[in-house]
Amino acid sequence: MLSIFLTGLFTGLGLILAIGAQNAFVIRQGLLRQNVFVVAAVSSVCDALLIAVGVAGLGAVIASSTWLTRAAAWGGGAFLIWFGLRALHNALRRDHKGLAAAEAEMTAGGASRKAAATSALGFSLLNPHVYLDTVVLMGGIGAQYAWDGRLAFLTGGAVASFLFFFTIAYGAMLFTPLFRKPITTRLLDGFVAVVMVTIAVLLLTGELGGNG
DSSP: OHHHHHHHHHHHHHHHOSOOHHHHHHHHHHHHTSSHHHHHHHHHHHHHHHHHHIIIIIHHHHHTOHHHHHHHHHHHHHHHHHHHHHHHHHHHOTTOOTHHHHHHHHTTTHHHHHHHHHHHHHHHHSOHHHHIIIIIIIHHHHTTSOHHHHHHHHHHHHHHHHHHHHHHHHHHGGGGGGGSSHHHHHHHHHHHHHHHHHHHHHHHHHHHHHHO
16 A cells, blocks of 8 residues: 555655646745635645545546536636736736735735635636646556555655645745845736736637637
8 A cells, every 4th residue: 555655645745846837826825925825725635635536536527528628618718817917917006015915905804815715726626727637637657556556656655745835835944035126026927927828828728629
């Protein structure tokens, strides 16, 4: 079982390491020190649950369903474009206050945590790339084992998600001093906008190409 656990662990880490919309969002929250634990926890739990769903057999169903993959692409693309445009707006606004604004938001307490958790859920559940990595790919590999092997593989994958998201979220906090000036947070929001919109365009153009 240890070998299956390690297979799940390293497969999960290998798939999740690529910078995507979800990872960029978690890193941004860490840099801004905004509800870091909430964002990392929601992202990790969602990944673990999606891997469990895939290992249980749903991955093969999604992969074979044209309308499900199309719905995921269009819904995910719309969400990423919305968030990307919001990040671009933050980068270009004349009254951009950098970390001062982020720290002010933290005083909102529960409302700020709720907004962060909602955004983390969006990047976890409205992002087709997450479904591809967790439900389809991880689920497809894990589903090849017997049920006790599936549990070991799922545990390895879940541990990988928790290790990764908490590491990048809290690791990003080490670089917070660099973002005390508005120009650096403008650049951060600009980077996030480029990542989100680029991924959305790739999703939607791929979907349009598939329909042709």
